[in-house]
Amino acid sequence: MKLIEAIVKPFKLDEVKDALLEIGIQGMTVTEVKGFGRQKGHKETYRGQEYTIEFVPKVKIEVAVNDGQVRRVLETITRAAKTGSIGDGKIFVRDLTAAVRIRTGETGESAL
Amino acid sequence: MVKASAQRKTIVVGVVGVLSLLAESWGNQVWAQNAPLKVDTGDTAWVLVSSAFVLAMLMPGLALFYGGLVRTKNVLGTIMQSVMILSVVSLLWILFGYSLAFGPDHGGLIGGLEWVGLSGVGSEPHPVYGPTIPHQAFMLFQLMFAAIAPALITGAFAERKRFTSVVLFAALWSILVYVPLAHWIWGGGWLAQLGALDFAGGAVIHISSGAAALICAIVLGKRRGYGTDYMAPHNLPMTLLGTGFLWFGWFGFNGGSALGANGVAVSAILATHAAAAMGSIAWCGAEWAHRGKPTVLGVASGAVAGLATVTPAAGYIGPMSAIAIGLVAGMTCYAAIVWKGRFGYDDSLDVVGIHGVGGVIGILATGLFASKAVNAGGADGLFFGNPSLFGIQLLVVVVTTTFTIIGTFPILKLVDSLTGLRVSSEEEATGLDLSQHNERAYS
Numbered sequence: 289m290k291l292i293e294a295i296v297k298p299f300k301l302d303e304v305k306d307a308l309l310e311i312g313i314q315g316m317t318v319t320e321v322k323g324f325g326r327q328k329g330h331k332e333t334y335r336g337q338e339y340t341i342e343f344v345p346k347v348k349i350e351v352a353v354n355d356g357q358v359r360r361v362l363e364t365i366t367r368a369a370k371t372g373s374i375g376d377g378k379i380f381v382r383d384l385t386a387a388v389r390i391r392t393g394e395t396g397e398s399a400l
Numbered sequence: 401m402v403k404a405s406a407q408r409k410t411i412v413v414g415v416v417g418v419l420s421l422l423a424e425s426w427g428n429q430v431w432a433q434n435a436p437l438k439v440d441t442g443d444t445a446w447v448l449v450s451s452a453f454v455l456a457m458l459m460p461g462l463a464l465f466y467g468g469l470v471r472t473k474n475v476l477g478t479i480m481q482s483v484m485i486l487s488v489v490s491l492l493w494i495l496f497g498y499s500l501a502f503g504p505d506h507g508g509l510i511g512g513l514e515w516v517g518l519s520g521v522g523s524e525p526h527p528v529y530g531p532t533i534p535h536q537a538f539m540l541f542q543l544m545f546a547a548i549a550p551a552l553i554t555g556a557f558a559e560r561k562r563f564t565s566v567v568l569f570a571a572l573w574s575i576l577v578y579v580p581l582a583h584w585i586w587g588g589g590w591l592a593q594l595g596a597l598d599f600a601g602g603a604v605i606h607i608s609s610g611a612a613a614l615i616c617a618i619v620l621g622k623r624r625g626y627g628t629d630y631m632a633p634h635n636l637p638m639t640l641l642g643t644g645f646l647w648f649g650w651f652g653f654n655g656g657s658a659l660g661a662n663g664v665a666v667s668a669i670l671a672t673h674a675a676a677a678m679g680s681i682a683w684c685g686a687e688w689a690h691r692g693k694p695t696v697l698g699v700a701s702g703a704v705a706g707l708a709t710v711t712p713a714a715g716y717i718g719p720m721s722a723i724a725i726g727l728v729a730g731m732t733c734y735a736a737i738v739w740k741g742r743f744g745y746d747d748s749l750d751v752v753g754i755h756g757v758g759g760v761i762g763i764l765a766t767g768l769f770a771s772k773a774v775n776a777g778g779a780d781g782l783f784f785g786n787p788s789l790f791g792i793q794l795l796v797v798v799v800t801t802t803f804t805i806i807g808t809f810p811i812l813k814l815v816d817s818l819t820g821l822r823v824s825s826e827e828e829a830t831g832l833d834l835s836q837h838n839e840r841a842y843s
Contacts, residue, residue: 333691334632335701335750336738341630 289384289397290358294349295321296369296377301347307368308351311360314400317350327375346377352384354397437525440532446661447530447537453652454544456645458551459486465642465704466555468635469749473831474559475634475841481554481563485570489547492574494518497546498539500575501582502529508590511583528588530659541656546582549605550574555749556613557620557821559631560828563836565819569811573612577807581608581800596796597770597778597789599668600657602712602762603800610756611804613747619812620821622746624828636696643700647676650707654714664775668714672707675714675726679706682730690738698734701754705733708758713766716778721769725762733757760797767793 296304301318308316322343329342353361362379370376389399463482467475489497496516503511515521521535529538550570554561584591585598598604623631633639654672658665683702688694709729710722717725736753747753767790770781780786815821822828827835834840 332632333687333693333695334697336687336691336734337741338691339630339632 289352289354289387289400291382291384292351292353292358292361292365293380293382294351294365294369294377295323295346295379296349296365297371297375298345298347300369300371301349304349304365304368307364308361311364313351313353313357313361315351319348319350321346321348325375325378344375352387352400354400437527437531439523439525439534440660443530443532443660443662444534444537446665447533447541447656447659450652450656451537451541451544453649453656454541454548455486455649457649457653458544458548459483461642461645461649462548462551463642464638465646465700466558466749468637468639468642469555469633470559471631471831472634472842473833475638475833476839477563477832477836478554478558480837481561481566482551484563484567485551485554486547488567488571489550489574490543492571493539493543493546497575497579498542501546501579502539502542502587505583505588508588508593509583510580510589511587532660538659541659542582542586545601545605545653546574546578549578549601549609552605552609552751552755553612553616555751556616556747558748559832560620560623560822562820562823563832565815565821568819569815572811572815573808576811577608577612577804578604580807581803584799585796591792591796591799594792594795595779595789596792597716597766598712598763598796599715599766599778600654600711602709602759602766603796606708606711606755606759607763607797607800608759608804610752610754610759611801612808613751613756614745615805615808616812617745617747617752619809619816623748624825626746633697640696640700643703647703647707650676650711654711658715664715664777667718667774670719671710671714671717671722674719674722675706675710675729676703677706678723678726679703679709679730679733682706682727683734684730686731686734690734701737701750702730702734705729705754705758708755709733709762709765712759712762713769716766716770716775716781718769718771718774721765721771725765725769728765729758729761732761760801763793763797763800764790767791 322345324342324344327344329340329344332339332341351361358381365379387399388395459482463479466482467479470478499513499515500511503513503515506512518539521539523534523536525531525533526535526538529535550573554566581604583589585596585604586592650672651669655665655669658668680699680703683705684694684698687698706726706729710725713725733754736757737750740747740753766781768781768783770778770789771784772778772780779789782790812821823835
């Protein structure tokens with residue numbers, strides 16, 4: 289099992305969600321986050337005084353999947369979240385050692 | 401128009417002209433009227449409405465203009481300063497401020513105490529202060545002016561001054577600095593006797609508040625985190641609303657200074673509006689060229705810069721002169737706030753850059769653009785063949801700035817010894833709203 293973390297532009301959230309539902313992903317967790325990468329924030333100017341806003345609002349989507357789905361999910365998120373301009377975000381994949389469905393007590397891939 | 405070399409010569413001629421005008425100007429012009437004075441209902445109605453216009457400039461105009469520019473935690477404290485200054489100065493003015501500023505002249509320096517508690521200031525017109533309106537209407541109008549000057553200064557020490565020290569400072573400053581200046585220029589004092597022109601307060605209000613703001617910003621020091629923390633305005637629509645009230649109220653501020661519903665009032669309002677419009681475009685354009693984007697705050701600031709700058713000239717100039725003044729005001733005041741960063745003082749809401757710089761430009765521009773064709777009760781400026789006026793106006797700038805700086809510093813030191821000037825570091829981090837007033841604007 290893998291946990292996929294995708295940091296994307298907030299306005300792309302709905303498109304990513306719809307695309308993931310279409311390929312059969314049944315759940316996800318979404319968090320509003322702030323951060324920066326190469327995009328390096330933005331500038332605001334008030335009466336000639338410039339402020340650099342380093343932390344840009346983003347959305348983090350977490351999806352737990354079985355190993356066979358990883359490639360497809362990565363392709364789907366990349367396609368749906370891409371604008372082609374700087375600041376589109378990143379996807380991280382990490383190993384998932386256990387999963388439990390609380391209601392039924394199922395474990396492993398059947399809990400996903 | 402006039403060449404640069406001629407302008408330099410003019411200043412010399414002007415200073416000489418000061419002496420020659422000393423004898424003639426004031427005496428001839430004003431106290432001469434002997435016929436019984438009759439109240440004109442139209443004039444009175446206009447001055448009363450104008451007083452309400454000027455009230456709206458301060459409350460809610462300036463209160464919202466400044467309130468939107470500070471951070472969320474300081475908006476109530478900032479608004480509170482304007483409102484409380486309005487109330488305190490209003491009472492001082494009725495009790496004795498008006499008498500000291502406009503009462504019978506003593507040596508050109510200060511008014512007498514004859515009108516304390518407004519005794520003798522009634523429904524009869526005063527021959528100089530509006531021969532067609534009740535004397536009390538003039539007093540009410542002047543009361544609003546007196547209230548707005550110390551409120552303007554609060555922008556310089558925004559987000560860090562103890563509330564008690566704000567009120568005490570405003571009261572002392574109003575009596576010790578504003579009252580003498582008002583007397584010298586408007587109350588028959590020595591600058592008026594020289595022929596100085598300040599239609600609605602370029603020197604008395606804007607240079608004085610700008611110069612005082614500079615001293616306040618230097619003496620109080622910077623806000624904690626100035627230059628590193630994010631201190632952007634918390635609510636620009638609120639600032640825009642305030643700008644709207646200021647622009648609206650300025651029609652009464654300048655138009656009412658004609659003290660009648662007449663042609664001078666109309667041309668003053670036209671000049672006011674033209675300068676505000678040009679000022680907003682000029683500031684916005686300068687910022688657009690300099691920083692790459694036209695900003696809402698730029699348009700608002702440029703309008704206020706145009707309004708402040710045209711104030712001393714409004715009743716003496718034509719519309720084309722007003723546009724020229726607005727253009728210079730918008731670009732120069734923008735340059736002033738950009739350069740502020742290099743001087744290292746934290747004039748938080750740019751009172752120096754907008755009111756101080758605007759006031760100086762306006763007083764000098766009056767010496768250039770004033771025309772008797774617009775207002776026979778005024779004078780011709782340098783561009784209309786009378787270079788001596790420019791010299792007098794230059795003197796007004798120097799005197800107002802110097803007197804305000806000399807007067808403001810000891811007041812700050814006195815208030816510091818009585819109440820302390822700044823809030824504590826912890827209170828400053830918490831914000832004025834909670835630390836000074838136990839309230840929060842947005843809960």
